[in-house]
Amino acid sequence: MNRYIAHLQLHGAAFLVGISALLGQSLAVSAGMIVLGRAAFALLALSLFCLCLRQRPWRGVPVATAGKLLATGSALGMHWILFFVAVQTGGVAMATLGFATFPAFTALIGWLLSGLRPGHIDSLILLLVSAGLVLVTPSFDLNDSSTEGLLWGVLSGASYAAIAVANKHFSSDVGGLPACWWQCLAISLLLLPPLWRELPLVESRDWLLLMALGVFCTGLAYSLFITALKQVRTSTAAVVIAVEPVYAIAGAWLVFGSTPSGGMLLGGALILGAVAWSGLRSAS
Numbered sequence: 001m002n003r004y005i006a007h008l009q010l011h012g013a014a015f016l017v018g019i020s021a022l023l024g025q026s027l028a029v030s031a032g033m034i035v036l037g038r039a040a041f042a043l044l045a046l047s048l049f050c051l052c053l054r055q056r057p058w059r060g061v062p063v064a065t066a067g068k069l070l071a072t073g074s075a076l077g078m079h080w081i082l083f084f085v086a087v088q089t090g091g092v093a094m095a096t097l098g099f100a101t102f103p104a105f106t107a108l109i110g111w112l113l114s115g116l117r118p119g120h121i122d123s124l125i126l127l128l129v130s131a132g133l134v135l136v137t138p139s140f141d142l143n144d145s146s147t148e149g150l151l152w153g154v155l156s157g158a159s160y161a162a163i164a165v166a167n168k169h170f171s172s173d174v175g176g177l178p179a180c181w182w183q184c185l186a187i188s189l190l191l192l193p194p195l196w197r198e199l200p201l202v203e204s205r206d207w208l209l210l211m212a213l214g215v216f217c218t219g220l221a222y223s224l225f226i227t228a229l230k231q232v233r234t235s236t237a238a239v240v241i242a243v244e245p246v247y248a249i250a251g252a253w254l255v256f257g258s259t260p261s262g263g264m265l266l267g268g269a270l271i272l273g274a275v276a277w278s279g280l281r282s283a284s
Contacts, residue, residue, distance in 0.1 A: 006231035009224040011243075016221035018247030021096050022255055023213045024087040027206050029198070031084040034210065035077055036195050037202075039187035041214020042222075046181045049223055057178035069179055073186025075163050080187070082156035090149010092252035093260055093268075096245035097136050098153020100271050104129040105161035113165070128274035135267030176226040184218075245272060 020038075027034055050057050061069075086095035104126050133154070137147055202210075245268065252258040260268070 003231050006228040009228040010232065013221045013225040013228070014244040015247045016217045016224075018096070018244045018251060020213055020217035020221075021083075021087050021092045021248045022251045023209050023217065024084045024095075025092055025252070025256065027209050027213075029202055029206050029210075030195075031081050031088060032191055032195055033198055033202065034084045034213070035080040035187060036191040037207075037210030038080065038214045038218055039077065039184045039191070041211050042218035043181065043184040043188055043214075045215040045219030046177060046184060046222075049219065050177060050181065053177075055178065057181040061178070061182070066182065069182035070186040070189075072163060072166060073183030074190050075159070075166070076183050077187035077190055079156055079159040079163060082152055082159055086149045086152035086156055088149075089152055090146045091258055092256070093245075093249045093258060093264060094136070094146050094149040095153040095156070096248040097132075097264075097268050097271055098150045098155075099157045099160070100245050101129050101133065101154055102157035102160045102164070104274070105158045106164050109161055109165045125274045128270050132267040132270030132274065135263045135270065137267075177223065180222050243272070 024031075024034055029037075046057075083095060083099055086098060089095075090098075108126070133150070137150060249258075249260055249268070253260065
């Protein structure tokens with residue numbers, strides 16, 4: 001596989017992750033049911049993919065490692081719920097731009113844990129993200145659904161940053177695909193008991209959307225990303241994945257007619273530019 005194909009795979013992964021927000025807005029089920037369906041269908045897709053690669057993610061994993069993966073998977077499930085609550089409350093653009101702040105939260109958590117003061121460039125990146133959020137915010141009234149959705153999106157970004165930091169401190173020798181398999185298993189086991197009564201109420205159309213969300217926007221997207229990382233630099237992947245909100249907002253514009261305002265475009269450009277800059281610096 002050459003680098004051109006690897007770049008296409010990265011953009012494909014970013015596009016599919018962006019589409020997940022569109023599917024979340026189209027679904028007529030609760031955020032918890034969206035996450036359960038996503039995890040369950042992704043678990044099935046990843047199981048089939050691992051079998052094709054002659055991998056058995058459920059074999060040879062120490063009990064302690066499995067416990068860590070299940071714990072991080074449960075946290076990931078809570079993050080997904082926050083994100084889809086943001087989508088259903090404020091729309092695709094507010095949710096994805098709020099979530100896009102997670103690299104800034106990752107750096108902030110790292111500084112708090114290390115006790116080191118941030119450098120000038122790091123402070124500038126945080127300032128750009130903050131300015132972008134101010135420009136994106138439609139109003140400072142918490143009764144405004146768009147503002148509420150943005151806050152949920154920022155909270156989802158903060159939760160994802162905490163998960164990323166935890167993964168660095170509790171890393172294991174398990175590969176990317178097996179780790180994703182264990183995390184999807186944890187989400188499915190966590191959410192199935194409280195939500196199983198809702199399963200018969202899900203309509204056929206929503207089941208198809210949930211299947212697309214799990215198989216394509218999660219299982220396939222993650223597989224493409226992991227495969228592409230074997231051919232491209234991490235810094236390149238960071239910049240490409242930072243484009244994910246662009247795909248989501250453009251898709252919402254085309255599908256739902258959600259035209260972004262000038263302030264949203266300028267604020268989004270500041271946030272995504274800061275995110276890409278942060279990714280380049282962390283990977284260099």
